Amino acid sequence: MKAKKIFTYAFVALMCLALVVGCSPKAPAPDATKAADVIKIGGNFELTGGVAEFGKKGEMGAKLAIKEANAKGGILGKKIEYVGADNKSEASESTLATTKLVTQDKVVGIIGPMTSTNTLAAVQVLNDNKVPLITPTGTNATVTVKADGTLNKWMFRACFIDPFQGEVAANFAIDQLKSTKASIIIDQKSDYAKGLAASFKETFEKAGKQVISTEQYVAGQDKDFRSILTNIKAKNPDVIFVPGYYGEVGLIVKQARDLGMKMAMLGGDGWGDDKLLDIAGKDSLNNTFYVDHVASDDPALAAFAASFKAEYNQDINSFAVLGYDAAKMMIAAIEKAGSTDTAKIQAALETMSGFKGVSGESTIDPKTHNPKKSASIIKFVDGKKVFAARVNPK
Amino acid sequence: MKLFNLKNALILAALIAVYAIVQMTAVAGTLSPFYLMTLVLVCVYIILSVSLNLITGYTGQLAIGHAGFMSIGAYASAFIVVKMQGSLISGLLFGALIAAIAGIIIGVPTLRLRGDYLAIATLGMGEIVRIILLNTDYLGGATGFSVPKSVDWTWAFWIMVVSVVIIRNFINSSHGRACISVRENEIAAEAMGINTTKYKVMAFTIGAMFAGLAGGLYANYMYIIQPMSFSFLKSFDILAMVVLGGLGSITGSIIGAGLMTILSAYLANFPEMRMVIIAVLLILLMIFRPNGIMGNKEFKLNFLISKKER
């Protein structure tokens, strides 16, 4: 009896000790000695959880950019060290991951997260600690500019924002496809899809056309879209706008065609993955269009695709491209700032112009921190991506 | 048993010491904000696991919907603080109140169910709450609801202490003993004249209330809350903390919550391996200590004081 008691106390004491020991010494040690010879860039990505696929691709892109920069001798005469953190595809974990990267690892800048919600969760931490972040695909407008119009000083992005893409898609539907009646299928979980859908609807209806129905699904949970497609079929629109990601979009396109729905389908840059072709099949994808960053035969893109394949033996998609561009933008900013001082990096990012990434040339608008870049419309013809139109930002 | 005996004084002194050490190192900057954040989360999870222990460990009702009550508290308090411009304390109290009301509404019909059926019904309730929040654009919908950070270590620590003391006192009261009798044998308890339904609902409501309180703390600390954070997986996490620490042991729940949260923070350096390691440890711990770390025993300071005083 007594021995058992002693064991319990010893066990608890040990754990308390572990707690105390674990909490104290680790923190201060590394920055003093190591900071001198490396520049640390953090990555806060969705490595596990619901959208791990996106985060993983984004991280691969970012890591590749850093590897390439190191191969060229690094920046400011120093090597770059990448420090990764997982946000489990969850907002609160993103706050934690950001806090860890900023306060523990003392990174000078952060790449990621891929979704707007997880990016928004990092805003406050970065404002408090004055470290810049570039999100590859956090497209929601409030990531950089708060709802009340104030700028989030430390937040940047590598992608175009939702309203622009939705507008481009709507104008394309009106001018090129001559549509008058559209249906929209939205991923309820993604503010990206919601943002695109809202601006599509606004532009489309402003032109006197009609959005006749809106259906929703939950990405990651639903694989069967026949029920909502059956509803849309009954309404018979002449175009369906599907601003989701390729996984669900592929299934939606395929199941729609299987149900005998032959109308045009249209989407955003979330379509940009060759998996789409595998999932939907080349016949189903005829008469579909999507907004992408650059034309698929762009030489920079082809070169990136080749080196990505060589590094990871995987195909690129828009997440990989934008993850890569975000990291490159950060590296360029550090170089331009000529220092690892986060305030100087922030200033360099704010005034960045003519930055050449794989996803095209972009200039950061200092008022909104959004990059100005043009969009391309890609059309599927028997499984081939064909350039259809280029749209420049206003 | 006096209120101010040596034992209670010692516990109070220890609590003040823990609070002061963390507070001072945090202010001085030796404790990194990441660990401070982890410690605040430990406090939140302690409230959650102790309150779930009241329902599952002491009253014997298997509920897997705790994240649902947590989310109700989180959103209700965020609603008061953000939309109504209320104070933090009113937000927290409102969150706890709404969660308690939800506890009664959900508890009265479902607590007629037993065992696994209750588990699945509460799981369903938690998911329904989440889906409702997901569809409520007024509260941010899927994108999430931004809440300014107003909770700090002081708030989290002392609210945790008060919550644990209240739950402990409830368990040691005659009501608490009635709850334990329901766990041990519901039919026998009923035969002894105990209104089992009343005590089940009572324990469920109190548990829900504290889960709501913890949700309020969480919402006002984490900058942003989103329905995804309160899925049934979160309920599993809380349940795992309770079972890991030991069903029917408050100190066990505290240890379980602390261990799981700190472990997760530790493993942040191995992002891809983190969940696999946690899963393996969970399985191993259950196989080798199926009754949890503490079993149903409490960690006591009795050895410090003389026999007479006990």
Place this chain on the structure above:
Amino acid sequence: MGSAGDLILQQLINGISLGSIYALIALGYTMVYGIIQLINFAHGDVMMVGAYIGWFCTTVLKFSFLPALIVAMFLSAVLGVIIERIAYKPLRNATRLAALITAIGMSFFLEYGGMLIVTPQTRTFPSVFPQTVYTFGNVAFKYGDIVIVITTVILMLLLQFIVKYTKTGKAMRAVSYDKDAANLMGINVNNTISATFALGSALAAAAGVLIGVYFNTIDPLMGIMPGLKAFIAAVLGGIGIIPGAMLGGLAMGLIESIVSGIGYSTWRDAAAFIILIVVLLIKPNGLLGKNIREKV
């Protein structure tokens, strides 16, 4: 275009083919629960593993549908037995909650271990069926729909036969009725429980391969939602009862289709849970469950 009748008929077809998959997964839940009263939360993830084995067989080894299905079922059965022997058997006499937590841990292990090994990217199945679409007026269904329903029915009949007429099946029923008495009658309880896990896991793998083939995509987290829904289906039908799982699965599929069909697709999971809770409150042992009085 489509009349209301066609619309309803189409939604029914959608619901039945989805429901068949739920039913297959639900069977495994129900059998395991019936025999050791454990909610095997790792079951949905066994389905995921089955889907990956099927994917490996069809893409890398170039198997056709049937051999891939059989290999996936066999290997998953082995996996099920291993999981049972390592994780659940030591806990057979522990509290049920400890076993439940172990099951949850096992589920995480399979999900995140899977993510580590096969990476989180979505994989696409090659089209192993002809992609023929049959249309009658405005109602359309695919060759795959027929395969799903037929495979489910065949497996269901096979299971009924095994449970009713074979020695192992009889042993299973005896063990689920009274473990100690069965042991005294000379039944090897451990082997019987392992056999139950093997059967249940094989059915889950079949469901996994069918999902993969039909919907074309698989990923490491694909088991969570179907697993949860199948579990609800099992409870809905009356947990521990084999025809109940079938009924519950079909009911779940139809509920989802109908709720989406009337335009509330975002509420369909909530609707499934609400119906579950209502059924439990009215008939606490599920639709086909018998009411057992508790003895003191």
